[in-house]
Amino acid sequence: MGPELRQYENFLLSETGFGKSFHQGDSMSRRSVSLKVLAAHLNLAVGTVSRALNNYADISPATRARVRQAADELGYRPNQTARRLSMGTPETIGYIMPLHSASIAQPFIAQLLQGLGEALGKRQWDLLVAHAASPKDELAQIDKIVRSGRVGGLVISRPLKNDPRIRLMQDLKFPFVVHGRTASSDNYAWYDVDGEAAFVVAVDHLVSLGHSRIAFVGAPLQYQFAQDRLNGYRKAVATNGLTIDADLIQIAEFTDDGGEIATNILLDMAMPPTAIVCVSDTMAFGALAAIRAHGLTPGEDVSVIGYDGLKFGEHANPPLTTMAQPQAHAGRRLGDMLLAIIDGDDPSDHQELQRAHLLRRKTDGPLHLAKVQDDVSSREELQ
Amino acid sequence: MGPELRQYENFLLSETGFGKSFHQGDSMSRRSVSLKVLAAHLNLAVGTVSRALNNYADISPATRARVRQAADELGYRPNQTARRLSMGTPETIGYIMPLHSASIAQPFIAQLLQGLGEALGKRQWDLLVAHAASPKDELAQIDKIVRSGRVGGLVISRPLKNDPRIRLMQDLKFPFVVHGRTASSDNYAWYDVDGEAAFVVAVDHLVSLGHSRIAFVGAPLQYQFAQDRLNGYRKAVATNGLTIDADLIQIAEFTDDGGEIATNILLDMAMPPTAIVCVSDTMAFGALAAIRAHGLTPGEDVSVIGYDGLKFGEHANPPLTTMAQPQAHAGRRLGDMLLAIIDGDDPSDHQELQRAHLLRRKTDGPLHLAKVQDDVSSREELQ
DNA sequence: CTGAAAGCGCTTACAG
């Protein structure tokens, strides 16, 4: 071990109170000393050492101190696998990565895992990350994870309207929490942002700017979040006394390209919308591209509001107005909930609905009909 | 269990060959049947059942078939914790999330985890994700994970020039792979993209467009990747016979804001650069903002090349030219390497250097001095 | 080919 590393460690150790040399004398072997070795070293029974380390009240303070010190000196770390088998708890929770997460969920996965880790860290639990190759695979995956005893609870993201994963976990009576909700969300634990309310806010805002032809660019409705947001759009359109035009609702693939395609369709209509709300920032980026490609200016000729509040939206062209989610704490909250449920809490006592807020940047503006109409008439002239 | 779920499962089961009713008769209890129960059900010894399930050659085909079928019927899943304790292998690898990953590493974490999962999936290993609260915490975290026997190997990202985590794992003689490299990278396994070569390509490209005042916007040099990319810049500047101007090298925080601040400094110089290479796309987005704020047009007045190849760069203003990394397979490769090393391979036989390629979008263009000079003289007039 | 037993490294009643 080089001097530099030792410095680092000493620094570290003095900060964490581990003692001065946690792996001195043993630094050549990766396997940590076992309880048996530690007990032999101390001339005590393994049970006694175990109880001392676990702060049992029936151990004399002197012994406890001796044991602690020897454990530090020898760098003893309990073997978690053995500990868990013995105690009958995996002390681990699992996160099932959403399918296609690389493209769909990228923006929030790192943050979610970090938050989950924080919640678990307080109790020294581990986080297992699993992913399925296909939807078919996913149920089998969950079944296996649950039954193999590797985790004490599961968290899943992006539920479908009627999600078989949720029903499977309910059937198995296995602790779980959901990042999002399904259509009937009464009897399990979830953390979600109110997408319906968010789209009411977005549409109301556009109406207040004078818009009345407002379109919705959405994702496949098998996802509950896509349905929620559409519901909010519909509700607000009705509330504001506008007529719902089915052509103004465009569902596409949940990507920037999907957003672009949907927006192209909208702009090529005889009566194009003057404002568009998009189910995600990513789709909104595609919408901006389509608008620019039509020679129109987002925020002037056509307003756009996204959903997510991605930091990156600041750099879009122009900077994207969006409904920002307070998702920094989602992972933390989900982790705390799951732990509480594993401890016996009633899942339905753990349901948390957050609100998104309007983050105005540069793509929302007052109604200007002229340019959009020009675009239509010039197309007509060409025909 | 509702009819809908049963349908899903039947579909699933027929596809995966599990048999028709893997948790029939047992769907009320979350704990799976144990070997003991299964053995009793079959009137066999547990050892026999275990060997049958694990395809030992000394089990009669008839018995094996009987055991298999009963296991399917009762929904038997071996308890992994027990299995691992018994076999002495955790069948799990760990990924240490980079510090501040929510801001820094977001773009690639989901993809990396997915790839890692794919590599592990072939052998039914698990993926444990750990994260540290602080750099001090990180070493303690690794030490604990290693010694607690929870994982058989570790992967870390974004190494520092002289990374104490790597030295700790080497001291412990513990299997690990690195996503990136350190200054001396001979004796361990890594997967990296050649940042030095990438910046040579980027600078050469700008020189070929006529630029000679080319600036570098970088990240703190304690990160090896930041140093590599700077080295490439320096090398190419020299190779092209340009003089290295220390003022043209700006190191800032590794965020979009950092990129913006660094670029503001560059553009406010008496002799501003006409082209900028940035250590990441994120910093480049900040550079574009600074350029636009100076009334200049990226790609015309000032060229910018980023690094990463983020999909989002398409939506920047204007779309960002970048050195794109082939990182789709990083996780997969890293996982395969680690497994091979755990199996006994020499780590130094597993070093893989990939190349980035120039992805031209709209921010690289031929030299136009006029506008940048105007900007400078108008500032001088004001003084 | 199958069974009985030991062992993986812990925890936790139960004695004393």
Place this chain on the structure above:
DNA sequence: CTGAAAGCGCTTACAG
């Protein structure tokens, strides 16, 4: 206060 023993649910030599 400490020790000896049983047990968690598997795997794997070792007998027969």
